[in-house]
Amino acid sequence: MxxxxxxxxxxxxxxxxxxxxxxxxxxxxxxxxxxxxxxxxxxxxxxxxxxxxxxxxxxxxxxxxxxxxxxxxxxxxxxxxxxxxxxxxxxxxxxxxxxxxxxxxxxxxxxxxxxxxxxxxxxxxxxxxxxxxxxxxxxxxxxxxxxxxxxxxxxxxxxxxxxxxxxxxxxxxxxxxxxxxxxxxxxxxxxxxxxxxxxxxxxxxxxxxxxxxxxxxxxxxxxxxxxxxxxxxxxxxxxxxxxxxxxxxxxWQQKQYLGIGPSAHSYNLQEREWNIAHNYKYMKAIDEKEDFSEKENLSFHDRFNDFVLTSLRTYWGMNLDQVKELFGEQLHQHCVKKAEKYIQSNHIRKENNSLILCDDGVFVSNDIMSDFFWIEEE
Incomplete structure (x- = not known):
């Protein structure tokens, strides 16, 4: 798709x-x-x-x-x-x-x-x-x-x-x-x-x-x-x-897409790309076959944090089996541990091994999602 x-x-x-x-x-x-x-x-x-x-x-x-x-x-x-x-x-x-x-x-x-x-x-x-x-x-x-x-x-x-x-x-x-x-x-x-x-x-x-x-x-x-x-x-x-x-x-389901036009974003599962956010500069670059976009190669942990951000905001939730398959046991355990307090406080429910936001969780979703992010130590 x-x-x-x-x-x-x-x-x-x-x-x-x-x-x-x-x-x-x-x-x-x-x-x-x-x-x-x-x-x-x-x-x-x-x-x-x-x-x-x-x-x-x-x-x-x-x-x-x-x-x-x-x-x-x-x-x-x-x-x-x-x-x-x-x-x-x-x-x-x-x-x-x-x-x-x-x-x-x-x-x-x-x-x-x-x-x-x-x-x-x-x-x-x-x-x-x-x-x-x-x-x-x-x-x-x-x-x-x-x-x-x-x-x-x-x-x-x-x-x-x-x-x-x-x-x-x-x-x-x-x-x-x-x-x-x-x-x-x-x-x-x-x-x-x-x-x-x-x-x-x-x-x-x-x-x-x-x-x-x-x-x-x-x-x-x-x-x-x-x-x-x-x-x-x-x-x-x-x-x-x-x-x-x-x-x-x-x-939200980690599918690839192509963005066309000034400021449009694209994603191919490995990198994100965004076009120049300026109409004249975009058209000039296209016509003269010059670079018209910037790219960001996503690290392993960038992709995990994207997965958290996009999956937790939906009613499908974040599937823990998928976390293990895509990101390994360490990040799987990280999610299991992070979820415990939110399940107890009725902000998250666990259903078919997926973590899904309850209504109370939706109201503070930004805080919950950022808490699940993996922050690499400098």
Missing amino acids: SGVYFHIPFCKQLCHYCAFHKSISLQATNEMLNCFKKELKLRKDYLNQKSVSTIYFGGGTPSVYQPEQIELLIDEVAKYWNIESDAEITMEANPDDLNQSYLEKLSKSSVNRLSVGIQSFHDEDLILMNRRHTGKEAFNAIRRAQDLGFDNISVDQIYGVPGLSMEKWKENLDLVYDLNIQHISSYHLMYDPNTVFSKKLEKGQLTELDEEESFEQFKYLIDSARENGFIHYEISNFSKEGFISRHNSSY
Whole structure:
């Protein structure tokens, strides 16, 4: 199982919380499209498998491209790998791009999964975040997509937003459940460096939501999602049965993937690689056949720590038999010993020889995962 990720580094408007690489200048979209094709050809031997089971268009805002342009990139992937007949092909989109005409064309493409960046249905929150759409536009976009046959739809929701009361949060989630979608990705608002929100926070122009309120919003999300038939399969991700994101799961299950585009990351089980996070420099390097990425060879213990980080965050958990097989008896015993106190405190449960986070463990997952890391002595 291998995946291909395209980072589409363009947005029509800058969201105040976003730290991903992007540009609000759309002048180079066609040139960038050509560079994507060139990079695919240059890296056709990166994946040591002949087939691809997932393709994901993320960003940025992939819906700045027309469906026929997205289809051209899918066709380009097919030149170098066999795209499996049941491949999951996801495209992220802004609600206001998903008008009737756009969706009609998209429904005729190979894209079979939509990830729609709603974030909130409350217009005051959307204005605060500098989103382009309204709550009504978001709701209608999902309905239009469903009417045109899209039956694998994910929506994004952000909690911990300044001024977001529990009442408003419940209203957001109630609307999500009413839409009868298949997948939810929900993240706590982060104040990443160099974002508009982080600068406003530093200047005292924003007040961070109380930690206890954020905790209660996350707890309500977990409880209400389960009540509405969702599986909490990863810390920030919930799906109906049969609709777990196969592409994102490949990241958490140590599968290899190829990232195309500026700032895109790749992983081939032995090393990580990331492209230049600068549109012009990336395109220039591609055109002139110069280096456009950096690499990190992963040590034995780097790979173990990656395994801990990716497996413990899922509902599959960290399988101790797999730890022994991949990393040996010493690290197996390390995990067994580390787990004891968390099992006793009901933060972790042991099931089929896998260590799985309980709800209490999910709330402090970062602390638990870092405790399992192997720190080499200097």
